[in-house]
Amino acid sequence: MTKQTEQFMAGVVVSPRVQQHEIDEDRAGQRLDNYLLSQLKGVPKTLIYRIIRKGEVRVNKGRSKADYRLKGGDIVRIPPVRVSEKTTPKAGKWMIDSVESSIIYEDERLIIVNKPSGLAVHGGSGINLGLIEALREARPQQKFLELVHRLDRDTSGCLMIAKKRSALRDLHEQIRNNQVNKTYWAFVEGRWPTRTRQVNAPLRKNTLQSGERVVRVDPEGKASLTRFRVIERFRDSTLVEATPVTGRTHQIRVHALHAGHSIVGDDKYTSKEVNQYYKGRGIRRLFLHAAALEINLPGSGKRQQFKAALPDDLEEGLTALRNE
Incomplete structure (x- = not known):
């Protein structure tokens, strides 16, 4: 039995031999760890970081850090990588169908999805795979698919995925320059006062003793501003529009x-x-929905707004409350 056969019997060989990749201009600016994740599909993040840390991954023949930004012409050495069969989960047909049927816009540079609640945007932290992995599996011919931004797992609504590195750079620049307008719908307890039109309070991440990560208002936190507007009032609750600045x-x-x-x-x-x-x-999950997104379309620069319909479960919950 050859060594190669033994490796395949022991697990899955994702990268059976040393690879040398030359970075083109479309990949320039991408972090090394994210580049490796896109090239070694199915390999856990922990293993990616381990081979970088041990110096098995080289950039221009030298050791590099995970956050290194690749440049056009860089030569990246990727070592042989083998993972257990158990660590290469595949997206089920239901997940792929759910993602594909949720697409509300697509062109040669960009995909916008009405992300279902309960689906993580990517794998990690105990989650085998997420929306981006399912999309990559559904489209193996698509060389570049990267999240432009993120939504919490339980939040539904507008999510952008770039199909080209140039589109990703363009949209990130728009985000930095406050040119991307995001609108959310949130259903809150109590009667939201009409006079409360914004909350300007610094936020800071904290880790509890249990290991759970939470965010708190803290004078030493990062400046944070959200604008609010009442959409509809109910007996003891309010549907509001939230616009994060x-x-x-x-x-x-x-x-x-x-x-x-x-x-x-x-x-x-x-x-x-x-x-x-x-x-x-009837409201059995987080009622937070990314309802609309306004951007300058990469390539054309045309200003356009996209809307994601409120999911049926949330709409049915509101209807039940209106009929009480």
Whole structure:
């Protein structure tokens, strides 16, 4: 039995021999770790970082760090990589169909998806795979597919995926220059005051003793601003529009809590009693939806808005409350 055969019997050989990749201009600017993740599909992040740390990955014959930004003409050495069969999960047909059927816009540079709630945008932290992995599996001929931004796992709505490195750079620049307008719908407990049109409160990430990561309002945190507008009032709750001016982790969720009106279905920042009450009325998950997105289209520069319809489960919950 050859060594190669033994390797295949022991697991899956993702990269059976040393590879030398020359970076083209379309990949220039990408982090080394993200480049390796795109080339070694199915390889866990922990293994990617391990081979970088051990110096098995080389850039221009020298050791490099995970956050190194690749340049056009760089030569990247990728070592042989073998992973266990168990660590190369495949997206089920249901997941691929769910992602493909959720696409609301696509051209040669960009995909915009109405991401389903409960689907992570990428694998990691105990999640085998997410939307981006499912999309790459569904389109093996597509050489470049990268998330432009992220949504929390339980948040539904507009999510952008770049099909070209140039589009990714363009959209990231728009985000830095506040040219991307994001609009969310959130259903909150209590009656949101009309006069509360914005929450301007610095946010800071914290890690609890249990290891859970949460975000808190903290004077030493990063400046954060969210604008709010009432859409519809219910007996003891309010449907609001939230427009984040900054883009901090859990920003809308924590700013709503800070205003005294936490988002229904939020198992991290809303009380169990409130969530249980609304579960009985049909709202069984986080009611936060990225309803609209306005950008300059990469390539043409045309200003365009995209809308993601409110998912059926949330719409049905609102209808039930209106009929009470």
